[in-house]
Amino acid sequence: MMQRVAVLSLHTSPLAQPGVGDGGGMNVYVRELVSALASSGVDCTTYTRAWKSGLPDVVEVEPNHRVVHVRAGDVDLPKEEMLSVVDEFTDSVAWHLQRNGGADLVHANYWLSGMAGHRLKHELNLPLVTTFHTFARVKGLGGDIESPVREKSELEIIGCADAICVSCPEERSQFESLYGSAPGTIEVVAPGVERAFFSPGDRRGARHALGLGSGPILLFVGRIQPLKGLDVAVQTLAQLGRNDAQLVVVGGASGADGVAELERVQRIIAENKLEGRVHFFDPQPHHLLSTFYRAADVVLVPSRSESFGLVALEAGACGTPVVATGVGGLLSLIDHGRTGFLVPGRNVDDFAKFTARLLDDSLLSLAMGTAAAERAKAYSWKSAARTVRDVYAQLLERELVACK
Helix, strand or coil: CCCEEEEECCCCCCCCCCCCCCCCHHHHHHHHHHHHHHHCCCEEEEEEECCCCCCCCEEEEECCEEEEEECCCCCCCCHHHHHHHHHHHHHHHHHHHHHCCCCCEEEEEHHHHHHHHHHHHHHHCCCEEEECCCCHHHHHHCCCCCCHHHHHHHHHHHCCCCEEEECCHHHHHHHHHHHCCCCCEEEECCCCCCCCCCCCCCHHHHHHHHCCCCCCEEEEECCECHHHCHHHHHHHHHHHCCCCCEEEEECCECCCCHHHHHHHHHHHHHHCCCCCCEEEECCCCHHHHHHHHHHCCEEEECCCCCCCCHHHHHHHHCCCCEEEECCCCHHHHCCECCCEEEEHHHCHHHHHHHHHHHHHCHHHHHHHHHHHHHHHCCCCHHHHHHHHHHHHHHHCCCCCCCCC
16 A cells, blocks of 8 residues: 655755755755656655745645645745744645545654644654654764754653654764654664766866866855855865865855855955855756866865765765864765765864865875765665655554653
8 A cells, every 4th residue: 555645844845946946955865856756656745844935835846746835935035944834734734634544653853843744643653753853962073053942852852752863873873862762663764876867977178067167176066154154164164274275155144143254255256365266146046056076176165064975975075085074974974084084173274285186186086075975976866765654654564652
């Protein structure tokens, strides 16, 4: 019998452009995982908050996969205020489920969706799977302090979830050290990469397509917010001391601190006289990002925390070495010294040192890029979907976790 899954993605839509507003790796994760689940025969309905005017109530994305736009609060409501519409969102999801055949289980993404899933589990007697994507206590370790409300809510969700999905063994270990054991199971579900888009290609052709020159190119892809560390990427460029090097930034300001962070980065650029050597590109459709990865010599991922790090995986799949902070999923994704370099504590000196090594040694860069592309072959959305289907099947055979 076909499994029917209600996927919750309250604060950001899998149909939205990554890199715009709150759209990022989670958009890609939900879209690609659900697509792979649908292709494998799981019937998936993704519920997301209507994020702009004029959206249809339902979008039939592909066979077995539809997205329902839930009207909950103003379309331009910032993420920081979405807690106020969780109940309205949950009521609408419950109403839709009850009138459209129901579901066998709920899979919530992020803590806001987890709150909705917590209610739906009790009201509809459904198993609850939760993928947090990021935890308040983990962000706190990196200096990004979340609200007590979020931490309390996450603890309640953890105490009720029948299964919690994490992206890698490191995230599982970190979860257990910060939260202890959970009443439900902890499942490692590694994200994938779409190799039809992300694969090695011609660097010269990619640069020509983007209008970039022949000098060294560093690349930063992501939302512009303090968490992602664009300031470190700019300072790395400055510290290289190479006037022929450029930094390409693909992404837009995100969240309450996004505009202020962009202004701060612009000041760092001016202070270091890097005008004309830092190039900003608007967020790109996901399938076009490969051109940027192929054009780059090095991809920088200086995040304070990362549950996984899809940018690093996509870059590696394109054969481009990565220099990244040694945190979270990046610890398992990057084999230090073989597929890229890991930097402890976002140290700019180390970012510049490892970047310079790659720029100065073309054989090392080629070897690392080749190894990264080979390593990326181990990650596929089809494999992730297979793991998640097994999790679903196991939950449907056992009693629900009693809420703590």
